[in-house]
Amino acid sequence: MIHKPSANAITRRDALRTMGCGFGYLSLASLVGQSLARAESSLDRPSWMITDKPKAKHVIFLFMNGGLSQVDSFDPKPALEKYHGQPMPGGDLQHERKTGNLMRSPFSFKKYGKSGIEVSEIFPHLAECVDDMCFVRSVYTEIPNHEPALLMMNTGANFAGRPSMGSWLTYGLGTTNKNLPGFVVLCPDVPTTVGPPLWSSAFLSPVHQGTYVADTIDKSEFDPLQLISNIHNDRFDLKAQQKEIDLVKELDELNVKSTPGSSHDPQLEATIGAMETAFRMQTEAPDVFDVRKESDATIKMYGEGSTARGCLTAARLIERGVRMVQIYYAKGDPWDHHFDIEMHRKTGRDSDQPFAALIKDLKARGLFDETIIVAGSEFGRTPVVEVGSAFMGGQTHNGRDHNPHGFTMWLAGGGFKQGFTYGATDDFGWKAVENPVHVHDIHATILYQLGIDHTKLTYHYSGRDYRLTDLAGNVVHDLIA
Known part of the structure; x- marks a missing residue:
């Protein structure tokens, strides 16, 4: 039976549409609401928990998009030095772009x-922390293009929608x-050629989506409330905002009571949760x-x-209980x-000191053991020189093409082994040959x-069970201390 409201009745949709407090459905749906707090306080351990x-307890993902x-x-x-300028054994790699002979690393x-x-x-700074780090030199994925490889590393699938x-x-x-989002994404501008699908909640509730923060505010003009869109409203003080939230709750309750057999609308519940979180964030976010x-x-x-600002912010967010923080180097x-490949000097210089500082800082704050730092890219690069293409004007240069067949990631903290290397690529760094580790792993x-x-x-969802690791993935126990 369909309930038909009276001519003078106001629907929940109409009520929300008329409210101008700035807490839109979309802009703050990514924030963590009360449902997460209830899940956290539950006495029953979910079936997926093994201990x-x-x-x-936390994850910081340092993404060098x-x-x-890996070979630089x-x-x-050493074989790259020895056989520099010679053809790769086995002939042309038949890769994404035309490649030439083996090329040694210009870096010592x-x-x-x-x-x-x-x-x-x-x-050089990160090198001083190797005894705290766990290197996996045999990571691999399937597709050598940025978009699918980025999605795989972030969502466990080669396509958007997970x-x-x-x-x-x-x-x-x-x-x-x-009082804070459970998942925060930091980058100077919307990162990569993929963007929001990398931190999307997809078919999970919108409250699980990552909250993107563009950390580009100049120090002299710093206003924390401007970092997160729509968190602050100049027209309403906190007291007025609280009244508005209470009104939405009352309208929801009235609808449930007036409609036999009805229940709370999950979409509206998520919206209310986002509004409440945004309300509380106005007092805590400026500080953190x-x-x-x-x-x-x-x-x-x-x-x-x-990157330095992002890493320091990540440490502060983790200290306040945020579950995961992801830091991208920059847009694109x-x-x-x-x-x-000499351009790695700049990106390396920008990342090296902050990454090392994050390890040292988490140790000083007593958070290193309970925080997993994971660092890497969507794939590695070829051991051979990339020969010019139409994109580069046709000239030969000293760059490297994409390589998904064998690359390096490192982890630190969170119970992983320290001062440890695992797996190996072949003599030239082309393909994982010893203890291959897929992204699912x-x-x-x-x-x-x-x-x-x-x-x-x-x-x-949609007729079957989904998970981060899809239908694959194995725990690599050799990495665990």
Whole structure:
């Protein structure tokens, strides 16, 4: 039976449409609402949890979008030096773009720490932290294009429309701070050629979507309330906003009571939750995003630039209970150095000091053991020189093409082994040949450290159960301390 309201009745949709407090459906649907707080406080352990005491509680993903070259960073290959300028054994790689002969790295490598792990000169600060890091030199994925590879690394699928890892984490674990989003994405501008699908909640509730923050505010003009769109309204003070939220709640309750057999609308519940979170964020967000409150020594340790600001902000967010923070280097594909691999010097310099500072800072704050830092790109780069294409004007240069067959990622904290390397590519760094680790395996292992069985963290949608690792993925126990 369809309930027909009287001529003078006002529907919930009409009521929300007429309210001008600035909390739109779309702009704040990404914020974590009360449903997450209820999940967090539940006494019943969800079926996907494998332990009451996981080794880690938070994740910080340092994303070098564009494609970090493994043979120029963390996977040194003496054979490239020896056979520089000679053809790759086995002939042409038949790759995305035309490639030439083997090309040695222009960067020198040196052993560091008690573990003696070799690191390129482009990461001198991070090299001092190798005894805290776990390097996986045998990661691989399927497709050598940015868009599908980015989606795979972020959502576990080669196409858009699946929930991001951060969304799965807030869905499975809830949040420990209902005044802040559970999943935050930091970048100077909307990153990469993919953008929001990388942090989308897809078919999960909108409350699990990542909250994107463009950390581009100049220090002299810093206004934390301007970092997050629609969080603040100059027309209404907090008291007036609270009245508006209470009114929406009352309208929802009246509708349930007046319509026999009806229940709360999940979409409206999510909207109310977003409004409440945004209301609370107006008092907490200005503090947590204002990195000027850190000591001069801490700010100096991180250095200058958006990546430095993002890493320091991530530490502050994790300290406040945010479940996951993802930091992209910049808009577009800034590590995509087809033309000249020497350009890695700049992107490396911008990232090296902040990454190392994040490790040191989390240790100083007592958060290192409970926070997983994971760093990497959507794929690696070829060991051969890329020969000019129409895109580059036809000239030969010193760049490298995309390589999904074998590249390096590193993890730190969160119960992972320290001063440890795992897996290997072939003599030239082209393909993973020893202990290959798929992106699904990386995801499964991260979830495991957070106390989650990746095969059980599922959501039924469109006729079947979905999960972050799709129908694959294995926990790499050799990486775990």
